[in-house]
Amino acid sequence: MARFIVRAIFAAIGLWLSSMLVAGVAFTDMGSLILAAVLLGVVNAILRPVLFIVTLPLTLLTLGLFLLVLNAAMIGLVAVMLDGFMVAGLWPGLVAAVVTGVTSWIGHMILREDQKGA
Numbered sequence: 001m002a003r004f005i006v007r008a009i010f011a012a013i014g015l016w017l018s019s020m021l022v023a024g025v026a027f028t029d030m031g032s033l034i035l036a037a038v039l040l041g042v043v044n045a046i047l048r049p050v051l052f053i054v055t056l057p058l059t060l061l062t063l064g065l066f067l068l069v070l071n072a073a074m075i076g077l078v079a080v081m082l083d084g085f086m087v088a089g090l091w092p093g094l095v096a097a098v099v100t101g102v103t104s105w106i107g108h109m110i111l112r113e114d115q116k117g118a
Contacts, residue, residue: 003111004041010107012037014100015075015085021099024092032084040078040100048074071097 012033018025019033027033051070052059059066072093079087087093 006111007104007107008034008037008041010104011040011100013107014103015040015096017103018096018099022092022095024086024088025096026086028084032082036078036082036085039082040074043074043078047077068094068097071101075100 015025015027015036016033019027027036048070051073052067055066055070059070072090075096076087076093079085079093087096
């Protein structure tokens with residue numbers, strides 16, 4: 001449970017950075033940001049693995065680039081499910097997926113370093 005909370009925190013940081021850097025990604029308030037991060041974690045845990053398997057041939061055909069579209073779709077799905085989070089189209093969703101993905105990757109690296117030191 002603690003790992004999920006830490007991942008949600010890094011997802012929230014990534015989504016917040018996306019809203020600051022990307023025109024077309026916005027939150028109405030901090031509560032929406034936190035709820036979007038938690039909801040993104042749940043969607044990524046439940047729906048993303050199924051969609052990954054279904055779209056695996058397309059992912060292989062595009063040498064993995066389709067994963068960006070899949071990540072953008074997950075962010076777009078969260079935006080549809082949550083009133084306080086807006087993504088204005090495919091391109092803002094793709095850039096938000098990259099920003100959030102890089103932030104989550106950095107968080108994963110930090111977590112892995114902490115585990116090695118302990």
